[in-house]
Amino acid sequence: MTLSPIKPSQNNNTHNSEYLRQIPLFRLKTTIQKPLFRKVPETFDVIYADPPWDYDQRTFLNKKANNTGSASDHYPTMTLQQLCCMNVRKLRAKNSIMYMWTTGPQLQASIQLMIAWGYTYKTVAFVWDKIRLNPGYYSMSQTEFVIVGTHGAIPKPRGRRNVRQFLQSKRTRHSQKPHEIRRRIEIMHPEQTKLEMFARDTSSGWFSHGNQCQGSVQLPL
Ligand SMILES: C[S@@+](CC[C@H](N)C(=O)[O-])C[C@H]1O[C@@H](n2cnc3c(N)ncnc32)[C@H](O)[C@@H]1O
DSSP states (O other): OOOOOOOOOOOOOOHHHHHHHSSSSHHHHHHHTSSSOOOOOSSSSEEEEOOBBTTTTOOOOOOOOOOOEEEEEEEHHHHHHHHHHHHHGEEEEEEEEEEEEGGGGHHHHHHHHHTTTEEEEEEEEEEEEEEEEEESSSSOOEEEEEEEEEEEEEEEEESSSSSOOOOOOOOOOOOOOHHHHHHHHHHTTTTTTTTEEEESOOOTSSSETTTTTOOOOOOOO
8 A cells, every 4th residue: 555645734733633633543653753743832032023014005006016006905904003912022032032024114113013012123134125116205115124123132042143134136926025034034043942923834943923824823912
């Protein structure tokens, strides 16, 4: 008899028990040797967030500009107040670092959000040049930013400290951020527990949370 390769669910917690129940016992023996379960930690050293900002019609939309529509055409958005009410403070380790995606118009709100979640704003960690120009009310815009803040000290041991701030890569689907930024964070914090909030996909080495993410972990938010 030929057995098809066992494909564990991408889910890190609840759904795996359902998956295990469906496996015949003779296959369970081999499956169980692989770590199907990853216990979700109560707190995280690194939190990487891409909030579903509610732009409140503040973006400059121009049909000719090849734009892909507003965020609310793609997913439910949240107001600053709703975001501030999420209990992210509970998820911080004693020493924790937060990386948060933001845009020029959202910069002030994102720093406010970081403070509400209990982090001290430090600087702009990454600048993404999307290459394509978008019309704006002031200058033409083509960049997004990842701001960084800390709670306590920067988690130790630290990884590489020579990671570049600037990244140039073409944007793809609406709101999709380049994987390279996640990779750079991994290099900077190789040994830490890492959570991605508002994720749409899971990533190896990360706990991912998001309402469009298959395999999202459950969090007490
Ligand atoms: C800006 S997008 C994230 C895009 C992602 N970083 C990527 O590169 O594909 C924000 C995501 O947050 C999700 N979201 C909205 N409200 C949420 C909530 N209350 N809890 C969890 N996820 C939420 C949206 O559905 C959307 O998938």
